[in-house]
Amino acid sequence: MKKDFLNSSTFKFLGNKFFIASVVFAAFILFFDENSISRHLKDRRKLSDLKEQKAYYKERIVIDKQKYRELNRGDAELEKFAREQYYMSKPDEDVFIIEEIED
Known part of the structure; x- marks a missing residue:
């Protein structure tokens, strides 16, 4: 046999x-x-992550450009931004910050 x-x-x-x-x-x-299957799959996953990051940053660029245009409209817009974001006030004003607590 x-x-x-x-x-x-x-x-x-x-x-x-x-x-x-x-x-x-x-x-x-x-x-x-060096160009094995595992390396190829790992690179493909990384490419997918980078594409997601690219989309995120493109979206952020659009938002930041819009905010930049708003701030350059004039002193009133700049003052509004400073008051809302950095809680700035005029010398004779008081700023009260009210935070909502979620249950």
């Missing part, structure tokens, strides 16, 4: 040095090379 397996064409094909070298080469390329 064992001799039949050793003499079969399947064993001869699997024992062929060119087949073995091809399998070792394919395994090296797929798993251990």
